[in-house]
Amino acid sequence: MESKDRLFNSMAEAVVTGNKEAAETLAKRALSEKFDPNEVIEKGYIPGIQKAGILWEKGEYFLPELISSAECMKAVMAVLKPALKASQAEHFSRGKVVIGTIQGDIHDIGKNLVASMLSANGFDVVDLGADVKLERFIDKAREMDADLICLSALLTTTMLNQRRLIEMLKERGLRQQFKVLVGGAPVNKRWASDIGADGYGENALEAVRLAKEIGPKRGLA
Amino acid sequence: MSYALKILPEGRVLKVASGKILSDVLEDAGLRLSLYCGRRGLCGKCIVEIVRGALPSASDEERCLLARRKLPENYRLACRARVEGDMAIRIPLESLLPHMPVLSHGVGRSLTLDPAVKKISLSAQKPDLASPDALLDFIRRRFPNVELHLSLETLRRFAQNHQLAPAAAEWTAVLYADKELLAIEPGDTTGRNFGIAVDLGTTTVIVELLDLNTGKSLDSTAGLNAQVKYGADVVSRITAAYADPSKLEDLRTAIVGGLNEMVGGLLRRNQVSSDSVYEAVVAGNTAMNHLLLGLPVTTLAVSPYQAVFSVLPALPAVESGLAISPLGRVYIAPNIKSFVGGDISAGLSAVDLEHQKGNFLFVDLGTNGEIVLKRRARFTATSTAAGPAFEGMTISCGMLALPGAVYKAGFKDRLVVKTIAGEPARGVCGTGLIDIIAVALEKGFISAQGHILGPAKKIEVTNDLSLNQQDIREVQLAVAAVKTGIRILLAKNKMAVKDLDGIYVAGAFGNYLNIPHSMKLGLLPCIDRKKIFFVGNSSLAGAKALLLSRPERIRCERLANRVLHLSLAKDAEFQTMFIEALEFKAWNS
Numbered sequence: 001m002e003s004k005d006r007l008f009n010s011m012a013e014a015v016v017t018g019n020k021e022a023a024e025t026l027a028k029r030a031l032s033e034k035f036d037p038n039e040v041i042e043k044g045y046i047p048g049i050q051k052a053g054i055l056w057e058k059g060e061y062f063l064p065e066l067i068s069s070a071e072c073m074k075a076v077m078a079v080l081k082p083a084l085k086a087s088q089a090e091h092f093s094r095g096k097v098v099i100g101t102i103q104g105d106i107h108d109i110g111k112n113l114v115a116s117m118l119s120a121n122g123f124d125v126v127d128l129g130a131d132v133k134l135e136r137f138i139d140k141a142r143e144m145d146a147d148l149i150c151l152s153a154l155l156t157t158t159m160l161n162q163r164r165l166i167e168m169l170k171e172r173g174l175r176q177q178f179k180v181l182v183g184g185a186p187v188n189k190r191w192a193s194d195i196g197a198d199g200y201g202e203n204a205l206e207a208v209r210l211a212k213e214i215g216p217k218r219g220l221a
Numbered sequence: 222m223s224y225a226l227k228i229l230p231e232g233r234v235l236k237v238a239s240g241k242i243l244s245d246v247l248e249d250a251g252l253r254l255s256l257y258c259g260r261r262g263l264c265g266k267c268i269v270e271i272v273r274g275a276l277p278s279a280s281d282e283e284r285c286l287l288a289r290r291k292l293p294e295n296y297r298l299a300c301r302a303r304v305e306g307d308m309a310i311r312i313p314l315e316s317l318l319p320h321m322p323v324l325s326h327g328v329g330r331s332l333t334l335d336p337a338v339k340k341i342s343l344s345a346q347k348p349d350l351a352s353p354d355a356l357l358d359f360i361r362r363r364f365p366n367v368e369l370h371l372s373l374e375t376l377r378r379f380a381q382n383h384q385l386a387p388a389a390a391e392w393t394a395v396l397y398a399d400k401e402l403l404a405i406e407p408g409d410t411t412g413r414n415f416g417i418a419v420d421l422g423t424t425t426v427i428v429e430l431l432d433l434n435t436g437k438s439l440d441s442t443a444g445l446n447a448q449v450k451y452g453a454d455v456v457s458r459i460t461a462a463y464a465d466p467s468k469l470e471d472l473r474t475a476i477v478g479g480l481n482e483m484v485g486g487l488l489r490r491n492q493v494s495s496d497s498v499y500e501a502v503v504a505g506n507t508a509m510n511h512l513l514l515g516l517p518v519t520t521l522a523v524s525p526y527q528a529v530f531s532v533l534p535a536l537p538a539v540e541s542g543l544a545i546s547p548l549g550r551v552y553i554a555p556n557i558k559s560f561v562g563g564d565i566s567a568g569l570s571a572v573d574l575e576h577q578k579g580n581f582l583f584v585d586l587g588t589n590g591e592i593v594l595k596r597r598a599r600f601t602a603t604s605t606a607a608g609p610a611f612e613g614m615t616i617s618c619g620m621l622a623l624p625g626a627v628y629k630a631g632f633k634d635r636l637v638v639k640t641i642a643g644e645p646a647r648g649v650c651g652t653g654l655i656d657i658i659a660v661a662l663e664k665g666f667i668s669a670q671g672h673i674l675g676p677a678k679k680i681e682v683t684n685d686l687s688l689n690q691q692d693i694r695e696v697q698l699a700v701a702a703v704k705t706g707i708r709i710l711l712a713k714n715k716m717a718v719k720d721l722d723g724i725y726v727a728g729a730f731g732n733y734l735n736i737p738h739s740m741k742l743g744l745l746p747c748i749d750r751k752k753i754f755f756v757g758n759s760s761l762a763g764a765k766a767l768l769l770s771r772p773e774r775i776r777c778e779r780l781a782n783r784v785l786h787l788s789l790a791k792d793a794e795f796q797t798m799f800i801e802a803l804e805f806k807a808w809n810s
Contacts, residue, residue: 059672059678059691059694060672061672062671062694062697062803063803064801064803064804103523103524104524105524106524106791107790109799109800130790131524155456155460155522156456156457156460156464157460157464157522158522160464
């Protein structure tokens with residue numbers, strides 16, 4: 001038991017320090033020792049990414065540190081996911097997300113960070129990239145039966161398209177099918193409520209928190 | 222009722238009508254007062270001391286200012302104070318132009334004087350009674366090989382002038398680009414041919430008056446861009462016009478009005494009539510020159526960020542609304558692509574980058590960092606969103622490079638800072654930020670990752686000012702944007718830092734940027750210091766070059782047309798390199 005705890009600690013540590021190699025090696029070792037992959041993720045790695053998030057919020061970590069932690073999670077999930085039983089995988093997913101930088105806007109570093117943090121925290125994320133046509137968000141969300149649509153805008157000009165997307169959803173009677181989260185430098189809570197979005201994340205971690213709160217139609221919360 | 226106003230230290234005494242605003246009186250007397258905010262009582266730059274006599278009552282703005290700057294009771298703003306009795310005033314040196322923080326000077330390259338506007342004196346002949354020539358014919362005969370263009374207004378004015386002085390023998394033809402007849406003035410006015418050069422910045426506008434006969438600069442003035450009330454930065458201005466098309470005209474009116482006030486002041490002060498000014502050359506970023514012309518910025522607002530124009534022929538001044546001769550022309554320095562605008566093409570002209578032998582970087586540091594790389598004959602430009610941190614926005618105690626801004630810092634037992642004009646520290650401007658952070662790095666107050674170490678969680682600048690963690694993050698983002706831009710430009714041109722023969726640094730930082738400090742943070746690559754050239758306000762210097770030399774204008778247009786544009790956001794490597802660049806680290810590869 002103690003050694004298992006120690007292993008989980010090392011996993012968390014590897015993620016916090018952004019040591020991808022160590023994180024991967026530990027994940028492989030856990031599989032070869034027949035640990036339950038679900039438990040490994042929940043107790044080993046998730047606490048790691050959460051700790052990195054806390055350090056980021058405290059100002060000790062900046063984008064590079066946070067991104068390398070998220071990269072670790074991605075690498076680990078690639079090792080562990082195939083080992084999850086189908087039912088477990090479904091159970092494990094916190095929800096399906098379509099994310100992208102909105103039409104007219106090509107700035108996508110912030111959006112990429114939100115995408116990797118969401119996926120590091122167990123969401124199934126489809127990232128449509130930058131300058132994404134409004135139509136495409138809707139088509140993709142319908143196709144994959146998404147829970148959440150996340151819209152990023154980095155310019156005061158392009159944020160207007162966030163409103164348009166919500167209007168399009170309403171026009172087509174799809175507004176109730178998806179939750180819409182908005183973010184980006186010029187966006188704020190007030191804007192989110194003005195345009196009738198379901199939420200606004202000030203930063204990547206808040207986006208994750210919010211997504212967990214309002215997101216999933218199914219699976220574990 | 223009039224009063225005696227004595228001006229110290231020069232000792233001149235003026236007779237002034239009761240109730241006049243002091244700044245108007247001083248300007249009319251030819252004093253070059255710093256009226257940066259356009260007489261709005263905002264900037265506090267036109268402060269004067271009332272040494273003796275009737276102390277004007279203080280406005281609210283003045284009371285606030287005196288308290289904030291800890292000035293004695295007898296100081297007033299010249300743009301607010303009214304003359305209500307005999308008095309003696311002293312004008313502090315810093316209230317006069319040229320004012321240090323605004324870089325009105327830039328590199329002065331030697332150019333052969335060859336302006337677009339030329340004046341040629343002509344003699345009219347007595348009409349032959351038997352076969353009277355048309356009035357205009359003696360002019361047409363003077364230029365037999367040129368197909369003259371002229372406007373109806375030019376012709377009308379000529380005819381009207383002729384009516385007033387039918388016997389005049391001397392006339393002066395005003396020719397534009399050797400083919401267009403702008404005006405025919407009575408008498409010989411060839412000695413009076415003036416031009417205006419404008420650096421149309423998002424924040425600061427500088428206007429300079431030049432004598433086109435000698436190429437000499439006569440005077441200049443600087444002021445706040447009158448559009449700032451619609452937003453401090455380019456994007457907010459674009460947004461204002463984009464979200465509400467009726468605002469476009471408001472923005473245009475604001476900047477044209479602001480420019481005209483500055484031009485008017487300059488002309489008055491130098492006793493030049495607006496009718497002797499036939500050309501203004503404007504160098505500004507893409508958004509600014511669009512808004513000056515009242516062009517919609519819809520395409521500039523969203524991807525792929527297209528400008529309406531790049532190269533334009535000179536436009537009729539009367540259509541632009543600029544208060545020079547209504548028959549004159551306004552020339553806009555060509556936009557290169559997207560957000561790399563006329564301020565950059567003018568800057569390239571100012572340093573004559575095209576004719577420098579070797580490989581050079583031209584870096585203009587502002588909210589949008591524009592970078593141009595010259596690799597032998599090949600030019601590539603990009604713009605990188607540095608954000609307004611270097612201009613003091615987004616920094617908790619940040620401010621523009623105005624009096625009271627910390628602009629230099631070093632370490633001697635503790636942090637030692639210098640402020641602009643020696644005033645009590647009110648905030649930190651871009652160069653100060655770079656110095657403070659470089660010192661903090663060196664002394665181990667912050668890590669290379671930008672984390673403030675130690676329990677205080679802030680960096681003390683003075684007793685009242687400090688930088689917090691978020692401030693450092695903002696600087697990291699700004700530095701990384703510039704560094705990544707440079708690295709990608711180099712990589713795309715298969716070049717390394719060692720292949721560079723020099724780096725021109727333009728923009729508000731001017732000569733105050735500390736080179737070793739900026740290299741320590743990674744803002745500039747590490748190269749021999751002798752290869753770094755500060756070129757100051759190259760946009761204004763370029764506007765002047767384009768005003769004084771039409772051949773240079775043609776070269777500038779050709780260059781603007783062939784500069785390749787690189788969109789960083791579309792570059793696959795941008796994100797990885799950007800994240801990597803967030804670490805404060807000297808680099809040379």
